[in-house]
């Protein structure tokens with residue numbers, strides 16, 4: 001484990017290693033002389049780059065670094081950097097990681113989803129060993145918070161019993177990166193029973209419910225009465241564009257002296273904090289409540305130090321590891337027919353398939369993209385022109401061709417070039433948008449070949465992420481990437497902001 005970008009990248013073995021390491025770090029906090037025994041390296045450098053406010057995460061990363069005897073450099077607010085002079089984030093982080101001046105570890109908090117993953121890739125491209133830690137990216141992820149939450153839970157429940165716990169979430173689940181990271185972590189650890197209490201406007205996205213077998217989801221705080229752990233979450237006011245919607249959610253779910261005894265006496269009540277004054281989720285006088293469920297939010301926050309000490313330590317030890325991720329579009333065109341071009345095109349002429357005519361079967365090399373939905377041909381043509389430039393000229397779209405299967409279809413003809421078949425980004429894009437029906441016809445080297453497109457697994461570069469707050473919408477060097485997580489449902493996930501979208505919502509850049 002070099003970088004910590006998202007809980008979804010971690011294995012249970014890696015999580016257990018962090019938990020064991022954090023226990024050790026707790027011993028070092030109690031007895032700093034133990035650090036010497038760990039063969040402490042010479043002053044590694046940690047940069048904390050926070051463009052969103054933070055009390056706990058920045059404070060505990062800073063304290064964790066200090067206790068490890070690491071050098072630390074803290075930058076708070078974009079206005080403290082040349083981002084405020086319209087420098088790109090890519091150039092900014094290159095500088096933070098540059099030779100001699102740069103950091104060994106860069107912990108980054110930002111309101112733009114996907115920034116930590118983009119940062120990791122930018123540093124990889126410059127062959128830089130700097131480890132990247134996500135300290136919270138917009139509404140996406142807060143993985144170190146989830147890890148300190150687990151460390152906190154392990155103080156009350158044995159690890160082997162965690163899968164049998166009932167865990168409840170309350171508040172703004174749609175915009176809470178803590179809820180998102182915690183749920184991914186609990187699913188990985190085998191938790192089955194979850195309770196989700198929120199107003200409909202702040203419901204959790206479907207993907208975070210996947211894998212749990214007993215889910216109760218509603219607007220009734222009493223639903224949390226069988227929970228062993230209750231995690232209360234702040235309304236993320238800053239992420240609501242619509243102030244009316246925001247006001248309907250604020251103060252809706254609160255744990256107060258009147259309702260705290262609804263919950264199991266042995267339950268623990270967690271909150272990542274901040275717990276806002278007046279309309280916070282936990283009535284502040286309950287911080288010291290000792291006649292029922294325990295509110296452990298402050299102890300939880302304090303656990304950030306040993307957990308983040310371990311994360312910094314491990315990231316530094318493993319900083320030279322190369323990141324192992326695939327970075328190309330993946331799609332497999334499947335050949336379904338092959339024969340002599342001359343013979344084949346003779347047959348096509350008999351069927352009056354006139355669009356084959358410009359391609360000479362003896363000397364030509366061209367292709368036809370067939371069975372595109374009516375009206376989509378010109379979109380595909382412009383995608384090809386933008387991607388391949390003059391190489392694919394001449395190119396034409398024939399609209400509204402009769403089709404026995406689809407009624408009407410569009411057909412795109414490239415007269416002199418078959419390079420689309422070698423361009424995985426194009427093939428994956430066409431396959432995602434129209435795959436099931438699209439066929440490719442090629443004429444080359446006197447042969448005719450017909451292909452169908454199987455669903456792509458990764459689609460890069462040519463389609464925009466619909467999330468306006470995704471890093472790929474802001475950084476000129478960011479190349480989009482989607483995973484075709486549920487080909488049968490037509491749902492894709494952005495590799496950066498980790499949001500899911502119907503594939504029909506993805507439009508060419």
Ligand code: CP
Pocket residue numbers: 053054055056057058136142145272273274
């Ligand atoms: N829990 C948490 O992330 O708090 P801060 O925003 O204060 O860092």
